[in-house]
């Protein structure tokens with residue numbers, strides 16, 4: 187099947203995505219999934235987390251505004267998704283910022299079978315244990331080889347790792363795909379990365395491609411939506427609105443339009 191049919195399939199299937207997420211982005215994330223053509227369900231209570239993941243096509247675990255209760259819900263939800271063979275995406279928001287976040291990410295990676303970790307450079311550097319100066323939930327700065335760090339994390343945890351920024355990368359620990367495009371204004375809206383993680387969870391739920399190709403496609407699609415929205419926006423406020431429109435409005439033709447490329451097989 188041609189890569190472009192992934193988007194078509196997603197909109198056909200409208201997969202249910204279980205999000206255990208943070209209080210900052212929950213509404214934006216739900217609207218973004220709906221705009222894309224997926225179906226969101228936000229459910230973080232321990233009483234129902236496992237049940238909701240069992241009936242969902244994929245599960246997103248986002249540690250942005252973590253508390254002790256949601257950690258247990260994440261373990262229950264992720265365990266249930268694993269049992270039913272549904273992909274689990276981890277967004278390790280601010281992973282290096284506090285001991286609680288670090289400990290939680292370690293536990294989630296130890297106890298669950300995670301399909302994809304999607305974070306910014308600071309977050310993946312923290313998981314890899316390489317030198318980096320992150321700033322809270324923002325990427326921050328560093329000189330570490332971030333592609334090597336992603337490959338190391340992917341190999342250690344046997345999962346896909348995506349690092350987003352000016353150029354995105356995704357790796358399975360062997361193959362590395364770089365995705366360019368997007369717009370700097372995407373860093374001026376909170377939750378753009380968090381919504382992207384939910385979007386990748388939706389694309390992973392659609393069983394058309396190998397998981398790494400599905401993630402690369404979702405990264406490229408999302409950057410393209412950012413470009414389209416930036417053309418229409420006067421600033422961050424209406425960018426968010428135009429971005430939601432673009433998630434639903436762009437089609438395969440726009441994505442194949444050539445403003446981005448996917449480079450495969452680049453070994454560091």
Ligand SMILES: Nc1ncnc2c1ncn2[C@@H]1O[C@H](COP(=O)(O)OP(=O)(O)OP(=O)(O)O)[C@@H](O)[C@H]1O
Nearest residue numbers: 306350351352367368369370372376377378379380
């Ligand atoms: N300088 C840039 N130029 C183009 N696109 C960018 C740039 N920086 C980030 N992006 C895009 O913005 C989106 C969000 O990625 P980012 O790395 O900013 O997430 P994040 O730091 O996890 O965000 P948040 O924590 O606010 O949700 C991705 O699609 C990424 O490709």
Ligand SMILES: Cc1ncsc1CCO
Nearest residue numbers: 208210250251279323377
């Ligand atoms: C700002 C912020 N703080 C915790 S989660 C979050 C959303 C962006 O990651």
Ligand SMILES: [Mg+2]
Nearest residue numbers: 279306379380
């Ligand atoms: Mg983030």
